[in-house]
Amino acid sequence: MKKLFPTILVICSLLSGNAYSETFELSKCHSNKSPLKAINDYKNWNDYSKGENIKDNIYSINPSKETVTNLLIFDDLDKELKQRQGLWSIQNAYNNAGLYPSSLRKTHKLIYTITDFTNVYLTAKRYAKSILTGKINENSIVEINIDLENLTIEEKRITKGQHWQTRFIVCENMSAPTDDAENSGSSGTAFFVSNRGHLITNNHVVDGCSISKITYKDKDYDTQLLATDKTLDLALLKAELRPKSFFNFSKDNVKKLNKVYVAGYPLGKGLSDDLKISSGIVSSLKGYQDNSNEIQIDAPINPGNSGGPIINENGDLIAIAVSGLAKDQTEGINFGIKSSAAELFLRSNKVTPKKTMHSGIKDNDKLLEILEQGTVYTYCD
DSSP: OGGGHHHHHHTGGGGTTSOBOSOEEEEEEEEEEOSOTTSOOOSSHHHHHHHHTEEEEEEEEETTTTEEEEEEEESOHHHHHHHHHHHHOOTTHHHHTTSSOTTOOSEEEEEEEEEEEETTEEEEEEEEEOTTTOOEEEEEEEEEEEETTTTEEEEEEEETTEEEEEEEEEEEEEOOOOOOHHHHOEEEEEEEOSTTSEEEEOHHHHTTOSSOEEEETTEEEEEEEEEEETTTTEEEEEESSOOSOOOOBOSSOOOTTOEEEEEEOTTOTTTOSSOEEEEEEEEESSOGGGOTTEEEEOSOOOTTOTTOEEEOTTSOEEEEEEEEOOTTTOSSOEEEEEHHHHHHHHHHTTOOOOBOSOOOOOOHHHHHHHHHHHEEEEEEO
């Protein structure tokens, strides 16, 4: 298992090691369960690719465009056309439906519109096309529900409001998002640490940005980059505003099994401008390769969570979300930079964090208020 770790670490940006910028992909996706006997079920990608004569089946997620594109790449188009046309006995049925362009490219593309996103779950829909006329049928909808934690997809076909077919799809790979802040922009999460507009985020969120911006109370503000620490992966920003609230640092040492809450904007603001919150526990007091400046948690962290606050049940900051290991190799292994390390970073840059004076578990409403008032979306063009 140790031999896998270097490879896993390289692609841990999938879970927020890089600022979220462009699309990312689920690939080698295959059906493993279907209620229809006419559709084969496959145990793995090799069986599927041979059985369906396909090179790859890719789901590309682009939050900025609010789309999911399903791209099938066929190994032998002529063979595939003959198989399909034989089934329908209409020579140009698929061409009419727009499934195979006249150029006879070896691809088949379907575009879905993202309708909902909650933490690690994504929902997208498209109208089905008639296989005979190629026209959109507004009474027939295909809905996909993507589980980014487990790399699975549930595909539902709904006709005239009645759900009549479900197909389950498993994806074997997940690729990192494009990391090109100068050309495509990047985004992440930040949070206030003073009432003078000081904010913390990850260094990799602002790296390459000429000016980082934040969205606070539906308004965009430019920020000034005051300091960075590439080793800790922290950055200190300042906005010319007086926030209503900011985070207190925990006075207690973090312990294993402590319950935690993570706030941020996974997959960027294009999916939803609502702050997303996940929960879990502290799994370890050390990060990857015994990094004592980090903790390990099992709460989901995805691209866009970078720089977000991790708080305890008292509502106090205990860590900053930074990265996680790839989902296709691991499960529930995510990391946060300890608040004690962030405290030293702030003090060395002449910002004194406020420590809480009282202990006591807060109810969900109060925790939500703390997270929503102090956490912001950060981005650069």
